[in-house]
Amino acid sequence: MTGNQGGANYSATLGERLRREHEARRQEDREREERILNGGTTGNDASRVTRGRRSxxxxxxxxxxxxxxxxxxxxxxxxxxxxxxxxxxxxxxxxxxxxxxxxxxxxxxxxxxxxxxxxxxxxxxxxxxxxxxxxxxxxxxxxxxxxxxxxxxxxxxxxxxxxxxxxxxxxxxxxxxxxxxxxxxxxxxxxxxxxxxxxxxxFNPWERSDTTYMPDKELLDEYVLNDKGKIWVGSYGTAAGRPWNFAQFDDSVLPCTMLLLERSVKPRSRGNPVLVSRALSKMVNSNDDRGILVGNWSGKYEDGKAPSAWTGSLAIVEDYFEKMSASGRPEPVKYGQCWVFAGVLATLCRAIGIPCRVVTNFESAHDANETLTIDRYYDDSNKELNDDPFNPGKKDSIWNFHVWNDVWMARPDLEVGGTKGYGGWQAIDATPQETSEGVFQCGPASLEAVRKGQLGMAFDVSFILAEVNADLVHWKKDREASRGWRRMNADKFSIGRMILTKQPNVFDPTGDSDRVDVLQDYKAKEGTRAERLALYTAAAGNTQIADFYGRSTSDKKGDVEFSLLDLDKIPVGDPFDIVVTLQNKSKETRTVQANIRLNSMYYTGLKAKEVKDASGKFVLRSEAKEELKMTVRPEEYMKRLVEYGIMKVSVICVVDETTQAWLAEDDFQIQKPCLQLDVKGELKIHQPASVKISFENPLDKILTNCSINYEGPGLVRTKTVPQPNAKALEEFHYEYNFVPKSIGNQRIVISFTSKELTDIIGSAVVDIVA
The missing domain is CATH 2.60.40.10 (Immunoglobulins)
Known part of the structure; x- marks a missing residue:
């Protein structure tokens, strides 16, 4: 979509001028920092413009x-x-x-x-x-x-x-x-x-007449003015807040944002936050308009930067802005994943005054066939199919976590026939999952409409509703069953376990006491009448969904009880056990076929590599209780780990005598060490300073292709520095020198990346004085 028809020349001219001005400012900054680190003085950096008087x-x-x-x-x-x-x-x-x-x-x-x-x-x-x-x-x-x-x-x-x-x-x-x-x-x-x-x-969210107006002024300190935050990643049981620098006040962000809007929104529509936020959700990904970031979930990032190495938005926005050609054909940055897309989108929204928060949905559904169900199909040998037999080429999935944004605004476009109440938080998503109106954009979807199951409300309410509240249904091939598949169970509680965001105006640099669960903004409490009513309301307006919800939801009951021991945090390099408990509640012997599989997983819910598989047939005597245990050693999983260290255990058991079927899954995370930062002494603006960085390599192997990435708006410029190899089972040390450039409370975020171990993060908060 071209928002400014006939304005290509204007856009190119504007972009070239803004880039020249930006480069001149950067050169001035580089020269000043070099003088300081070499023992020079800053001098007077104020610029004066004098104008001649006319006759x-x-x-x-x-x-x-x-x-x-x-x-x-x-x-x-x-x-x-x-x-x-x-x-x-x-x-x-x-x-x-x-x-x-x-x-x-x-x-x-x-x-x-x-x-x-x-x-x-x-x-x-x-x-x-x-x-x-x-x-x-x-x-x-x-x-x-x-x-x-x-x-x-x-x-x-x-x-x-x-x-x-x-x-x-x-x-x-x-x-x-x-x-x-x-x-x-x-x-x-x-x-x-x-x-x-x-x-x-x-935009002016402090002004009552503005459609972005937010009554609680203290929240605006967080959702518009705070340039530092956290984004939660990981699995449901091991969620951890990742520091992120939004850097919306940097001198490259506003010009870049304006050029993105110039390319995507007609001038007369740029006063409408609904259309502006929707356009930004499109322009942050590169799929349609060569937007800011290229998505990559393959684990291969040799021709770019691994998503886990980013510590904030500034390096991404600045790189994109500086490489933008005079013709208006920019070069997207490589690479991003959902939480990186969301971090950049929050930067752009906050920069132009739209209140914005970053939210993480744990156990997030990707409903590929728009049925509000996540369907899993298993063949005669209890192996999961890689495709949906009723929708070839598509398959539902569950992401361990998925990150998007909420933006705050009124929704006068949804006030039809006097119906109001759909303003407030609206979900937008820059991650290119599914198209909306033919391009990869999503939202703004009213959270109130999502909560009520109002699929007819623009934009993309059904997709967001499925992400937070779809039912998980397991099917087993059965030629005698309706449609040739017998449902094993329907899980109403697995999707949308919690939705985390940073608590306003609170920051915990070392822990997660600053997190808040906003799940109630998206749906009523699981299992309540209100929560079910939202899904039935959605089904009533869609024949495809209604077809599913119109069918029986009763599950096959049996007399054997099964349970899977939940795993929590497993330190990288440690062994662990997968334990399944079986208890026969009947007076008769039961024969159980069991299969346990362990896979490393991409956080999008796609299998990466198979780690271990064990199958067997077990006889349970009357009222007997037994444990199945599968031990996993470090050498079995280390080479099969992918980024974020997420693992999935899948267990399926079938009782021969009763055809009772039971399936359970557990996602957990292999925990990596944290990066320790040490900043000592009083830090002064425009004076040399340093930070010491360290962490212990937990692996009995050398870490190669190492690098450290720095980011700290107001403190240091974004920089990536190659590092020597890190020795096995030893502590890694490095000291970085920099020059603080702004007064006040500032934060530096540093990440360590290597070929063998990625996503090692640390942050520190410091005070800069005059």
Missing amino acids: SQIPLKISAVHWYIKDNATNHRTERFELVERTTPILRRGQAFFVALRISERLFREHADDITVEFLFGSNPSPIEGTHQILKVKKTPLKDNSRWSIQLYGHDKNAITLQVRTSADAMVGIWRCQVKSNLVTTPGRPEVFQCPEDIYLL
Whole structure:
């Protein structure tokens, strides 16, 4: 989709200019850091722009425009953007700001001079579409924020001070400004002053009239202004918060975001957070429009960077932005997975003012055939089929975890026939799983609509509903059964076990006390009438789903009880046991066929490698209880591990005498060590500092192809540094020198990657003083 038809040249020109400005800023930063580390001084980095005065002419001459950049930024809560420090106006819509017109040669005559301030947006500004605002300077008070307005605030011999208010539904993006002056009594050709500055206008969730308005202002400190966070990954029983730097205030993020919107959303639609967030979910992945990130779940990343090596969004966004060609054909970054897509999408949303949180759904369903069920099929020998016999080429799956984003906004597009209440949190997902309207995008889906099973509400409610609340159904081949398959059981509790996000305004650098489960936002408590009613409501509106829910849901009962011992955290390199308990509750002997399989798994629910398989037939005497145990040694699983160390145990048992069938699964994680960071002493801005890094190699083998990745907005620039091999069963040490570039509480996140061991993460919080 091309959002700005006919604006390709404008987009390319804008992109090339923004990139040149960005590279100039980076060169200045590099030179400053080199001077400091080499013992030099910073000098005065402030830049001054001087403008020559023009000779006196009529009409009134405007020689410059002063934007009160830092004062307005403080009032608009944009003062943390690095572009503000670089003298770029960044404002929020629906809120007043001040601007001054510098005049020369003669005094301003209030009743004789006709001054018009114009704001222009996009390649073809139009007053009809709201992309060309023409404001006559008068003394009349500002109007309400349903429209743009301007007021003459004051004037003296050097300047005219104005107060401007944008509308609460103004287009979000880069605006341009020009000032025209003429004479009231004898108008002629106006004098025109083109402002050289780009004006960035953002959504304003603090403003009641803005559709992104969030009543709880403390939450905005987290969901818009916090540039540091966590993303939870792992298995349900071993979930761990991974530090992530969103870095939305970096001077490369806003320009990149604006160029993405220029390519994907028509100018007149860029004031609508529904369409903007949907477009960003498309532009973060590269599948359709050469967006930011290439997805890769293969475990092979030699021509790019492993997803587990990323520690934040900045390196990804900056790399994409800097490589974007003048023709507008960018080069996507390699590689990402769901949590990386979500981290980058949160950065873009927070940067432009849309409240956003990152959420992780544990045991997340991927419903490939849109039935709100995850169907598993087993053949006569109890082996799971690799395909759906009724949908060739497709297969449902369950991801150990899947990460997406929630964004906050009103949904006036869903208020049909007076029905309201579907605003608030909306799910969007940048991971390219299934297409929506022909491209890989997802949402925004109202969480309230998901909770109620309202599939008719745009966008993609059914997909999100299945992810959090599908039923898991197991089928065994049976020629005598209906459709040739006998259902073994229907599990209503396995999907959507918990949905974690970071607790607002709390951060635990060493543990997970800052996590919060928001599952109740997506569905009622499992097994309750309200939870079932949501699925039946969804089924009522879809004949394919209704066909399944209309069938019997009774499961075959038996007199043998089975249980699988849940495994928790297994330290890497340790052995472990898989234990199944069987108890015969009948007075008769029972013969049980059992199969235990252990596979390493990609977190998407796809099998990576088979680790061990054991089968057998067991006789259970009357009322007897027995244990089946399979021991797994390190040498059996180490070479078969894939990233994140996720393993799946699958057990299927069939009782010959009663045809009772039982199946159980358990996902667990092989735990890796943490990276230890040590930052000592008082850290000062623009002064040399260092961090010591260490961890113990738990493997009895050398780690090769090692590298360390750093990221810390306000602290250090993103950098990847190759490392020597790490010795077996020994402690690895490294010290990194850097120069802090911002005052205040900052965080550094570092990851260690090698060929044999990946995803070793550590973080530290430090205070930078003047």
